[in-house]
Amino acid sequence: MKKKAKIVNFSLSHKKYVKKLRQDKFIVIFFRIFVLVAFLGLWELLTYTNVLDPFFVSSPSRIIAQLGDMIASGTLWHHTWVTLYETLIGFFIATVLGYLIAVLLWWNEKVRKIFEPYIVVLNSLPKIALGPVIILWVGAGTNAIILMCVLICIVITTMTMLSAFVNCDEGKILLLKSMNANKFQILWKLVLPSSMKDFISVLKINVGMSFVGSIMGEYLTSKAGLGYLIVYGGQIFKIDLVMSATFVLCILAFVIYSLVSLLERIYKK
Amino acid sequence: MNEILKFDNVKYFYQTKDDEIFALDNISFNVLEKEFVSIVGPSGCGKTTILSLIAGLLKPSSGEVILDGSNKIDRKKIGYMFQRDMLFEWRSVWKNITLGLELQKGKLDEKLALAEELLKKYNLYNFKNKKPRSLSGGMRQRVALIRTLVLEPKLLLLDEPFSALDYQTRLTLCDDVYEIIKSEKKTAILVTHDISEAISMSDKIIVLTSRPARVKDEIRLNLKGETPLRKREDSSFSGCFEKIWRELTNEEKSENS
Numbered sequence: 001m002k003k004k005a006k007i008v009n010f011s012l013s014h015k016k017y018v019k020k021l022r023q024d025k026f027i028v029i030f031f032r033i034f035v036l037v038a039f040l041g042l043w044e045l046l047t048y049t050n051v052l053d054p055f056f057v058s059s060p061s062r063i064i065a066q067l068g069d070m071i072a073s074g075t076l077w078h079h080t081w082v083t084l085y086e087t088l089i090g091f092f093i094a095t096v097l098g099y100l101i102a103v104l105l106w107w108n109e110k111v112r113k114i115f116e117p118y119i120v121v122l123n124s125l126p127k128i129a130l131g132p133v134i135i136l137w138v139g140a141g142t143n144a145i146i147l148m149c150v151l152i153c154i155v156i157t158t159m160t161m162l163s164a165f166v167n168c169d170e171g172k173i174l175l176l177k178s179m180n181a182n183k184f185q186i187l188w189k190l191v192l193p194s195s196m197k198d199f200i201s202v203l204k205i206n207v208g209m210s211f212v213g214s215i216m217g218e219y220l221t222s223k224a225g226l227g228y229l230i231v232y233g234g235q236i237f238k239i240d241l242v243m244s245a246t247f248v249l250c251i252l253a254f255v256i257y258s259l260v261s262l263l264e265r266i267y268k269k
Numbered sequence: 270m271n272e273i274l275k276f277d278n279v280k281y282f283y284q285t286k287d288d289e290i291f292a293l294d295n296i297s298f299n300v301l302e303k304e305f306v307s308i309v310g311p312s313g314c315g316k317t318t319i320l321s322l323i324a325g326l327l328k329p330s331s332g333e334v335i336l337d338g339s340n341k342i343d344r345k346k347i348g349y350m351f352q353r354d355m356l357f358e359w360r361s362v363w364k365n366i367t368l369g370l371e372l373q374k375g376k377l378d379e380k381l382a383l384a385e386e387l388l389k390k391y392n393l394y395n396f397k398n399k400k401p402r403s404l405s406g407g408m409r410q411r412v413a414l415i416r417t418l419v420l421e422p423k424l425l426l427l428d429e430p431f432s433a434l435d436y437q438t439r440l441t442l443c444d445d446v447y448e449i450i451k452s453e454k455k456t457a458i459l460v461t462h463d464i465s466e467a468i469s470m471s472d473k474i475i476v477l478t479s480r481p482a483r484v485k486d487e488i489r490l491n492l493k494g495e496t497p498l499r500k501r502e503d504s505s506f507s508g509c510f511e512k513i514w515r516e517l518t519n520e521e522k523s524e525n526s
Contacts, residue, residue, distance in 0.1 A: 169355075171351055171353055171355050172357070174326065174351070175355045176372065177326060178326065178344065178347065179344070179349075179368070179369045179372050179373070180345060180372065185372055189357075189368070189372070190357070193359050194357070194359070
């Protein structure tokens with residue numbers, strides 16, 4: 001499309017239209033940044049003038065100081081790495097396992113029907129309720145946190161992928177059957193590739209969910225990690241620490257989400 | 270000419286939880302090699318059921334379907350073309366037309382050469398590496414036809430392949446497909462509810478009754494004209510149309526009474 005556009009001589013109204021598009025985009029970006037700056041500025045101002053008590057709400061300058069301390073002592077990397085490690089391992093296991101279970105359930109309709117009600121119940125069960133049981137089974141520590149993370153992501157992965165598989169275009173299945181395809185070929189050539197879009201949205205959901213899992217796991221049982229910092233900071237009334245850890249968590253989630261979006265863009269090409 | 274397909278007193282029942290639907294009642298007809306046969310009938314009478322039986326996707330409840338001398342359907346002898354083109358959006362045109370070869374592990378050089386040749390012949394070679402979404406509706410159906418032809422089926426099954434297209438594309442594609450089928454010397458069975466389409470393309474038309482479908486009439490055609498569009502100008506065209514129209518409307522009346 002871009003190549004074509006260069007050859008054509010544009011009319012004045014088109015130029016105006018393009019200009020307006022560019023202006024609109026600029027306005028959006030400008031106000032996006034403005035909202036952030038205004039929020040941080042107001043926060044800083046209100047705490048600086050003691051309208052709000054920084055003991056309870058912290059402040060941007062205190063958060064920066066806190067992060068600076070932690071970077072200097074090296075603890076920030078340690079805690080961030082611990083959380084990232086738990087999250088990624090949990091994310092990976094849940095996605096792969098959930099996907100495989102979905103394939104299995106697609107393959108055999110009877111098995112699917114047998115397990116349907118169990119999956120529905122598991123999906124609506126708040127996984128945090130299993131916390132004590134998890135600790136009893138795998139012990140307190142990293143394993144428990146990863147397991148919590150897996151439990152939170154896996155059911156939704158299986159459910160989403162299974163519904164994508166089952167809703168595969170019947171006509172295309174018929175086409176493959178008329179070409180004498182076997183069930184494995186139908187799975188490999190049609191069902192899996194046609195559900196790639198759903199797989200990418202599962203990845204996007206799982207990024208968020210696996211952070212929920214790892215932070216919740218760290219609330220339950222941990223000696224390190226951003227969730228640990230948040231709980232610890234809360235217990236000793238150090239809101240600066242809580243806010244700093246939350247800030248790092250935001251950045252982490254944003255980075256991983258961007259990676260998945262990048263993957264999506266590569267796939268769409 | 271050799272007989273390539275024979276329906277011998279075929280009955281078919283669809284089973285559902287609380288009903289048994291009697292779809293085909295003693296259907297008998299035959300198709301000779303290189304013939305173009307159309308099946309017309311009131312909607313929902315079981316036309317697609319007949320194609321599914323030929324393709325071996327369904328088994329007759331009683332009677333026999335004999336394809337190329339055997340009642341065990343060999344799907345490799347069949348090419349099935351659907352109402353929708355069923356192109357896989359994530360595959361290029363080339364990958365789409367070689368799909369069947371991939372499935373049959375038959376990506377032989379000669380088959381690939383045939384695929385290339387067909388693409389060139391039907392003006393799609395420039396789109397070889399494009400994704401289907403950049404093709405028009407008519408082009409997409411031509412790709413679907415080539416995907417079927419590459420497997421070199423003895424018998425082509427066409428299930429209303431033109432009905433999803435606009436009228437003009439439809440007439441042009443009709444000519445294209447007709448020419449392709451004739452020049453590749455294929456036998457074809459077309460299911461359609463468009464009477465004029467059936468008349469303009471076929472050597473023989475089988476008219477079905479409403480459900481349970483029986484063969485109401487078999488009409489042999491001999492219209493002059495090189496292409497389906499030209500055949501529409503033949504003097505016997507309107508008479509033929511009239512006849513089939515009356516047969517079909519009588520069916521619907523008797524169904525309603």
